[in-house]
Amino acid sequence: MAKHSAYIEYNPNPGEISKIFHRDYDGDWIYETVQDCSHIAKFNEYLRNHSNTWVSKEKDLRLDAHIPMIYREKWLKEFGVDFLDPDPDVQRKVDRILDSPEYLWMRTNTFRLA
Numbered sequence: 001m002a003k004h005s006a007y008i009e010y011n012p013n014p015g016e017i018s019k020i021f022h023r024d025y026d027g028d029w030i031y032e033t034v035q036d037c038s039h040i041a042k043f044n045e046y047l048r049n050h051s052n053t054w055v056s057k058e059k060d061l062r063l064d065a066h067i068p069m070i071y072r073e074k075w076l077k078e079f080g081v082d083f084l085d086p087d088p089d090v091q092r093k094v095d096r097i098l099d100s101p102e103y104l105w106m107r108t109n110t111f112r113l114a
Contacts, residue, residue, distance in 0.1 A: 015039055017070055035070040040106075047108040064113060065098050065106045 015036060022030040044066050047053055055061040067083055075081050081093045095113035097103060 015068070033070060033073065035068055037068045037070070040066050040068055044106060044108050048110060051108075053109045062111070063108050064111065065108055067098075067106050071106075 017033060017035045020032045020034065022032060024030060047063070053063040055063055072083060075083060075094075075097065079093065079097060081090050081097070083090075083094045085091075092114060098107060099112060099114050
């Protein structure tokens with residue numbers, strides 16, 4: 001449990017990223033990044049259940065996910081991928097991550113990506 005905490009950057013708007021430093025009882029500093037993603041999860045669930053996510057008439061472009069920006073840092077650390085990287089190999093890795101049940105809440109449809 002932290003002894004002292006302070007916001008370095010506080011964003012009260014829903015979905016915005018806030019940064020917090022905590023000073024632990026043993027004197028260590030812990031850096032925390034937080035983002036409320038509940039509205040993104042609700043919107044994605046609505047699209048998954050009630051919408052057609054094809055973006056073009058030709059059905060060659062589809063909206064598959066809304067990924068909160070906080071996951072850019074998390075996935076870079078955990079999986080070594082930056083979901084904004086246009087490299088097709090990186091995008092295949094992102095597709096495999098999004099196909100896992102853990103990240104279903106980010107998906108806007110039920111198509112298998114990888």
